[in-house]
Amino acid sequence: xxxxxxxxxxxxxxxxxxxxxxxxxxxxxxxxxxxxxxxxxxxxxxxxxxxxxxxxxxxxxxxxxxxxxxxxxxxxxxxxxxxxxxxxxxxxxxxxxxxxxxxxxxxxxxxxxxxxxxxxxxxxxxxxxxxxxxxxxxxxxxxxxxxxxxxxxxxxxxxxxxxxxxxxxxxxxxxxxxxxxxxxxxxxxxxxxxxxxxxxxxxxxxxxxxxxxxxxxxxxxxxxxxxxxxxxxxxxxxxxxxxxxxxxxxxxxxxxxxxxxxxxxxxxxxxxxxxxxxxxxxxxxxxxxxxxxxxxxxxxxxxxxxxxxxxxx
Numbered sequence: 001x002x003x004x005x006x007x008x009x010x011x012x013x014x015x016x017x018x019x020x021x022x023x024x025x026x027x028x029x030x031x032x033x034x035x036x037x038x039x040x041x042x043x044x045x046x047x048x049x050x051x052x053x054x055x056x057x058x059x060x061x062x063x064x065x066x067x068x069x070x071x072x073x074x075x076x077x078x079x080x081x082x083x084x085x086x087x088x089x090x091x092x093x094x095x096x097x098x099x100x101x102x103x104x105x106x107x108x109x110x111x112x113x114x115x116x117x118x119x120x121x122x123x124x125x126x127x128x129x130x131x132x133x134x135x136x137x138x139x140x141x142x143x144x145x146x147x148x149x150x151x152x153x154x155x156x157x158x159x160x161x162x163x164x165x166x167x168x169x170x171x172x173x174x175x176x177x178x179x180x181x182x183x184x185x186x187x188x189x190x191x192x193x194x195x196x197x198x199x200x201x202x203x204x205x206x207x208x209x210x211x212x213x214x215x216x217x218x219x220x221x222x223x224x225x226x227x228x229x230x231x232x233x234x235x236x237x238x239x240x241x242x243x244x245x246x247x248x249x250x251x252x253x254x255x256x257x258x259x260x261x262x263x264x265x266x267x268x269x270x271x272x273x274x275x276x277x278x279x280x281x282x283x284x285x286x287x288x289x290x291x292x293x294x295x296x297x298x299x300x301x302x303x304x305x306x307x308x309x310x311x312x313x
Contacts, residue, residue, distance in 0.1 A: 004168045008054050011235030016062050018047045020069040026081035028088050032268055032300050034122070034151075034189065034223060040088035041124075044081040046074060048104045051097030053128055055155070056167045057198060059234035060096035068103050075112035082116060091117060092124045099125035099152075100136050114142040122149040122189070129154050129171050129179035140188055151189035153226070154179060159216045160209045163200050173216065180220035191224035192217040196257055196271075197249035198230045199240050206230075207253050211260055218266040227257055228272040229279055251280040251289055252313075258293060259302050270297050282311035289313070 018024055025045040033039040050064040078093070093113070097104050105113075117123045123143060127136075132152060140150045158164050159173050176192075183190045194213045197206025214225045229249050232238050240246035254271050261269035271293055280286035285308035292303055306313060 004056070005054050008056065008168065008236045011239055012061075013235055015064070018063060018065060020047055020065060020073045021076050021080070023047055023077040023081050024063045026085060028086050030298060031090070032298055033090065036300075038298050039090060040086075041090040041092055042082065042085050042088040043092040043094065044078060046077055046093060046095040046105075048074065048095050048097070051104070051128075052101065053168070053170055055157075055169050057195065057230050057234070057237060059231065064096050068106065071106050071108055072112070074105055074109045075116060078113060078116045089121045090124070091120045091122070094126050098127045098131050100127050100131050100139075110139050111142065114139070114146070117143060117148050118146045120148055122151055124151040124153060124191070126153045129176045132179040132182055137186060140186065149189060151191065152183055153191045153193060156192040156213055156217055157195045158198050158209050159213045160201070163198055163209070166200060167198060177220050180222060184221045190222050191226060192222045194225055194227050196227050196229045196254060197247070199237070199246040203247075203250060203253060206249050207256055210257050214261050214269060215264065215266070218264070222267060224268040224270065225261065226270045226272060227254070227261070229254055229276070231275070248279060251276065251286065254279060255289065255293065255305070258296055262296065262300060262302050268300055273297070282308060282313060284308055284310040285313050
């Protein structure tokens with residue numbers, strides 16, 4: 001454990017209590033798909049062991065366990081959610097870390113997981129670039145037997161040469177590019193998670209480096225870039241905010257990144273709208289602005305900006 005690991009752990013608030021036989025969240029949401037049309041995605045947030053990479057900005061550990069879940073728990077969670085969700089052509093199995101981390105998702109459960117994936121067009125999982133290798137191909141092949149396409153989402157976060165090493169992600173941009181090349185070669189689709197205004201950047205720098213990171217992701221063959229506003233609330237980020245090293249991005253910056261990213265016309269660009277209203281400074285126009293972003297996520301087309309008489313937006 002390095003010193004930054006220890007500082008991150010020391011600053012943490014309490015972890016949520018979870019049932020290892022149930023996912024901690026699940027829902028169906030529309031998304032502009034790889035086929036360039038709006039299709040529903042059944043999204044299941046699995047309960048499993050915490051990611052071993054303790055990224056500075058991450059708060060996903062709050063919904064994880066300290067130990068590996070019992071064999072059979074992950075398939076049971078998927079079954080629990082699918083019995084309660086409506087039909088959808090695509091499935092996301094997000095596990096607050098790395099799907100191909102054997103301590104998070106027991107490999108002996110892969111066959112049962114694949115059975116639950118029957119009938120979907122694609123299955124999207126998340127994984128660290130350093131955990132993308134030949135060991136994932138058996139799972140890809142098992143899905144392919146049922147005509148299910150595997151897609152892997154990886155955290156690129158930022159290509160800023162000084163900030164990425166300080167995020168404790170324990171990877172380089174070269175690691176990301178190498179993992180992306182492997183996935184493309186193996187007919188596995190990929191998407192990237194990109195941060196908007198990570199710590200140590202100003203608002204303007206946050207926008208600039210988010211857009212640079214999107215372009216880098218597309219250069220690597222990524223089809224979809226998902227931009228996530230960097231949030232506080234995990235302990236260490238709140239300390240950085242008090243020190244003046246971090247501030248959340250504005251809704252205006254999120255709007256700028258999505259509009260400019262879509263204008264690149266190099267692939268799909270989404271912005272994460274969870275809690276997006278917190279990034280606005282005007283209560284009069286925030287709903288219209290968030291709704292506009294949601295429409296742009298779905299259409300992948302830019303729209304005229306919202307005009308607000310109260311704040312001059």
